[in-house]
Amino acid sequence: MRYMFSRCSSLKELNLCNFNTNKINNMEHMLYECSSLKELYVSSFNTINVTNMERMFNECSSLKELDLSNFKTNNTRNMHAMFLRCLSLKKLNINNFKTENVSDMEYMFLGCSSLKELKVSKLNTNSETKMSAMFFRCPEDIKRQFKAKNKNTNFIVLILSFLPLLILLILLKYYFK
Numbered sequence: 088m089r090y091m092f093s094r095c096s097s098l099k100e101l102n103l104c105n106f107n108t109n110k111i112n113n114m115e116h117m118l119y120e121c122s123s124l125k126e127l128y129v130s131s132f133n134t135i136n137v138t139n140m141e142r143m144f145n146e147c148s149s150l151k152e153l154d155l156s157n158f159k160t161n162n163t164r165n166m167h168a169m170f171l172r173c174l175s176l177k178k179l180n181i182n183n184f185k186t187e188n189v190s191d192m193e194y195m196f197l198g199c200s201s202l203k204e205l206k207v208s209k210l211n212t213n214s215e216t217k218m219s220a221m222f223f224r225c226p227e228d229i230k231r232q233f234k235a236k237n238k239n240t241n242f243i244v245l246i247l248s249f250l251p252l253l254i255l256l257i258l259l260k261y262y263f264k
Contacts, residue, residue: 089139093119099149100126109133115141115165122148135159141167141191152178156206160184167191167217172198182206193217198224205229 088108092098093116101124114137118124124147134140137160144150145168153176160166166186170176171194179202186192192212196202197220210233212218222230 088117089113090116090119092117092121094121095124096120096122099123102126102128104128104131106132108137110136112136113139114143115139116145117143118145118147119143120146122146125149125151127153129155130157132158134163136162138162139165140169141165142171143169144173145169145171146173147176148172148174151175151201154178154180155184156180156182158184160186161188163189165189165191166195168194168197170196170199174198175201177201178204180204180206181210184210186211187213191217192221193219194223195221196225196229197221199229200224200226202226202229205232207233 088111092101098121114134118127119142127150140163144153150173158181163186166189170179176199184207202225222233
């Protein structure tokens with residue numbers, strides 16, 4: 088389904104509920120630049136085998152609401168710029184996204200400036216290596232919601248970043264006794 092509807096800029100409504108996606112592993116750029124898309128139905132998508140969702144909804148700038156709570160993302164590795172510049176998006180439900188295996192969430196919500204409701208209760212950022220500008224140009228309350236949810240994760244990352252220095256200091260202390 089990679090690039091399947093990419094640059095279909097006149098597309099206003101799309102119902103994909105009857106699509107069989109059981110064997111699909113790549114949805115990269117699937118709806119890229121579908122700038123007139125206002126209604127999207129993907130409730131029956133089976134995404135358990137999908138490893139790449141990079142730029143899947145990138146620049147779907149007319150989309151106001153998106154419910155992806157049925158998406159199974161256990162095997163997904165790449166969510167780079169997944170919702171980038173979804174300028175009109177107000178409600179996004181990714182409440183069941185399991186992101187333990189995702190290594191790239193860079194620019195994921197960049198430019199989602201209308202976002203009022205983002206359900207991210209299971210968004211786990213422990214394994215992400217790329218997260219820069221993830222919420223750039225998003226409303227401040229959305230950023231705060233994410234930061235509050237992940238404050239323990241951020242503390243652990245901070246501690247782990249000083250661990251090699253701490254070990255070195257302990258070794259030096261015992262070496263120079």
